[in-house]
Amino acid sequence: MxxxxxxxxxxxxxxxxxxxxxxxxxxxxASSASPPVKATSQVYLVHGVPGGxxxxxxxxxxxxxxxxxxxxxxxxxxxxxxxxxAFAGDGWNVEAPITVENASEDVVVHxxxxxxxxxxxxxxxxxxTSVREGHGRITVAHTAVVPxxxxxxxxxxLFANVANGEFVTAEVPADTxxxxxxxxxxxxxxxxxxxxxxxxxxxxxxxxxxEPEDGSxxxxxxxxxxxxxxxxxxxxxxxxxxxxxxxxxxxxxKVWPAILGAVLMGVALVLHRRRHVRS
Amino acid sequence: xxVLTVVGCATxxxxxxxxxxxxxxxxxxxxxxxxxxxRGRPAASQVTPEGPVxxxxxxxxxxxxxxxxxxxxxxxxxxxxxxxxxxxxxxxRLGDPYGALVLAAxxxxxxxxxxxxxxxxxxxxxxxFRLSSRTLSAEFAVDTTRxxxxxxxxRDPDAFAREGPLRLVLITCGGxxxxxxxxxxxxxxxxxxxxx
Numbered sequence: 001m002x003x004x005x006x007x008x009x010x011x012x013x014x015x016x017x018x019x020x021x022x023x024x025x026x027x028x029x030a031s032s033a034s035p036p037v038k039a040t041s042q043v044y045l046v047h048g049v050p051g052g053x054x055x056x057x058x059x060x061x062x063x064x065x066x067x068x069x070x071x072x073x074x075x076x077x078x079x080x081x082x083x084x085x086a087f088a089g090d091g092w093n094v095e096a097p098i099t100v101e102n103a104s105e106d107v108v109v110h111x112x113x114x115x116x117x118x119x120x121x122x123x124x125x126x127x128x129t130s131v132r133e134g135h136g137r138i139t140v141a142h143t144a145v146v147p148x149x150x151x152x153x154x155x156x157x158l159f160a161n162v163a164n165g166e167f168v169t170a171e172v173p174a175d176t177x178x179x180x181x182x183x184x185x186x187x188x189x190x191x192x193x194x195x196x197x198x199x200x201x202x203x204x205x206x207x208x209x210x211e212p213e214d215g216s217x218x219x220x221x222x223x224x225x226x227x228x229x230x231x232x233x234x235x236x237x238x239x240x241x242x243x244x245x246x247x248x249x250x251x252x253x254k255v256w257p258a259i260l261g262a263v264l265m266g267v268a269l270v271l272h273r274r275r276h277v278r279s
Numbered sequence: 280x281x282v283l284t285v286v287g288c289a290t291x292x293x294x295x296x297x298x299x300x301x302x303x304x305x306x307x308x309x310x311x312x313x314x315x316x317x318r319g320r321p322a323a324s325q326v327t328p329e330g331p332v333x334x335x336x337x338x339x340x341x342x343x344x345x346x347x348x349x350x351x352x353x354x355x356x357x358x359x360x361x362x363x364x365x366x367x368x369x370x371x372r373l374g375d376p377y378g379a380l381v382l383a384a385x386x387x388x389x390x391x392x393x394x395x396x397x398x399x400x401x402x403x404x405x406x407x408f409r410l411s412s413r414t415l416s417a418e419f420a421v422d423t424t425r426x427x428x429x430x431x432x433x434r435d436p437d438a439f440a441r442e443g444p445l446r447l448v449l450i451t452c453g454g455x456x457x458x459x460x461x462x463x464x465x466x467x468x469x470x471x472x473x474x475x
Contacts, residue, residue: 117462160325162324165320233439234432237432241389244386
């Protein structure tokens with residue numbers, strides 16, 4: 001079907017301008033984006049296997065030797081993308097390709113849920129966004145040979161039903177918390193209770209590691225600084241301006257406008273009459 | 280309607296859907312030398328806190344909620360519309376385990392008359408509020424209603440509290456009004472705790 005209208009020269013110019021702007025914007029964006037910023041990630045290496053120390057290498061290069069069990073090494077800087085990490089411990093070793101995706105990551109070697117299996121590597125993203133004034137962020141990761149568990153603070157379940165390889169996180173007021181780990185729905189601690197200090201303006205990461213069978217359950221605690229918001233609590237809330245809900249003036253509210261209205265009407269009437277008389 | 284739990288229970292399915300558990304293959308079945316590492320996943324119980332967007336009063340009145348912050352003079356910024364509540368964005372959010380989630384609104388205005396928050400002045404224990412955010416919702420039952428001198432507000436144990444279980448703190452003005460002495464003498468504080 002033939003078009004029922006044709007483009008005038010003015011319309012053509014508008015279309016050309018639109019096309020140009022559509023094409024030019026991506027070009028401009030592309031040119032302003034170069035040269036590409038080579039961002040690196042902060043990567044921490046966590047030894048979460050009970051027992052002796054481990055040697056750690058990344059992409060074939062040694063980054064830590066004799067890293068004690070339950071210790072954290074780093075951060076080291078890695079470019080986002082694929083890398084190979086190797087942990088060599090006392091009677092075990094594991095070499096694993098990892099993918100670095102976030103600005104801050106924890107690479108953890110730990111026991112899997114099955115005690116008979118060899119250690120595995122799990123990568124956890126560290127949430128390093130800012131926290132509210134007076135608050136810290138706590139993250140608990142389950143990297144131990146125990147079934148899904150509840151994490152309690154002060155006897156109350158703070159995080160429910162966390163399984164091996166999973167984590168939970170919350171922003172909490174800076175304080176010392178009495179924390180324990182119990183089987184989901186249970187009451188008999190697998191770990192703790194321990195006093196855990198959560199610092200304002202910091203990410204406190206806790207890894208539950210080990211296995212209850214041989215008494216090797218323990219916690220790795222890692223603290224990463226964060227930006228703390230400076231927003232202060234208000235000192236006042238001025239939330240009323242009209243006096244309409246004043247209990248003492250309740251009658252006055254209704255009566256005064258009526259009286260005022262009557263007076264004004266009276267004045268108006270008088271003025272009107274006077275003017276009428278004069279004219 | 281089901282009461283969604285915002286602390287410690289599964290509510291935020293979007294969060295789980297976003298879990299990058301398929302970003303890299305899981306651990307290989309055999310052989311420790313070629314183990315492909317997993318990526319740590321949020322537990323199903325993980326809740327991502329959100330700022331509230333709507334409040335339903337016990338009588339069914341629905342108020343939109345907008346974030347507000349402390350102004351340089353120390354006063355909480357408030358929506359000029361008496362039908363809108365301001366949420367203090369420096370306080371707790373829905374889904375946070377601890378602290379006061381503070382909402383404030385004008386009790387009245389010259390142009391709009393008496394607002395929905397005037398109902399706070401006569402709130403009785405047990406009356407229920409429903410608060411919702413983009414993906415979360417929770418019900419709170421009134422625990423206490425009190426009038427405090429406006430100068431004493433910063434010392435109130437609940438208003439702006441960081442510690443203690445998550446609770447809804449609703450603030451407006453009340454008490455005797457004296458235009459020459461800065462308006463209302465008191466702040467009205469309603470504290471409501473999670474009911475589910």
